[in-house]
Amino acid sequence: MIFSKWWKKEPLRFECQPDCFKCCCKPGFVYFDKDDIQRAAEYLDISPQKFKQTFLTQDGRYWMLEVEENQACLFLTPDGCNIHPAKPKQCQTYPFWPEIMDSKNTWELTSAFCPGINKGPVIPTDTISKLLKNKTDL
Ligand code: SF4
Ligand code: SF4
Numbered sequence: 694m695i696f697s698k699w700w701k702k703e704p705l706r707f708e709c710q711p712d713c714f715k716c717c718c719k720p721g722f723v724y725f726d727k728d729d730i731q732r733a734a735e736y737l738d739i740s741p742q743k744f745k746q747t748f749l750t751q752d753g754r755y756w757m758l759e760v761e762e763n764q765a766c767l768f769l770t771p772d773g774c775n776i777h778p779a780k781p782k783q784c785q786t787y788p789f790w791p792e793i794m795d796s797k798n799t800w801e802l803t804s805a806f807c808p809g810i811n812k813g814p815v816i817p818t819d820t821i822s823k824l825l826k827n828k829t830d831l
Pocket of ligand 2: 716717723766767768769770773774775776777780781784
């Protein structure tokens with residue numbers, strides 16, 4: 694995907710909103726690559742194998758956690774993500790995903806879902822670049 698990098702030309706604000714958790718309740722898949730599995734397993738003090746067996750499903754070479762309609766990610770607790778310091782890159786980098794950052798239009802469309810978009814401090818462009826590069830290794 695070729696980025697227009699429109700976000701380098703204007704200040705972009707983002708601040709995750711307290712007690713929102715909308716993106717942890719969205720139906721879909723939370724992907725875990727090898728590093729994500731290692732980090733989350735270490736945080737929970739279990740082996741990567743045990744982490745996969747206990748929490749993830751496999752589709753080919755992909756490991757993932759499915760969030761079904763009207764449900765939340767199984768790591769979500771009333772206080773937030775139970776593996777927050779070790780959450781997978783997919784979650785660490787939201788909403789700075791290539792498909793969201795592709796254009797101002799996709800960013801603004803996502804703001805209808807994520808109330809943190811266009812709020813809070815301006816995010817430096819080099820931070821955005823790093824987040825865009827810190828992708829899940831699928
Ligand atoms: S939807 Fe946005 S504001 Fe809400 S928890 Fe996710 S990142 Fe934070
Ligand atoms: S792993 Fe944590 S941050 Fe990611 S979707 Fe699940 S609860 Fe949310």
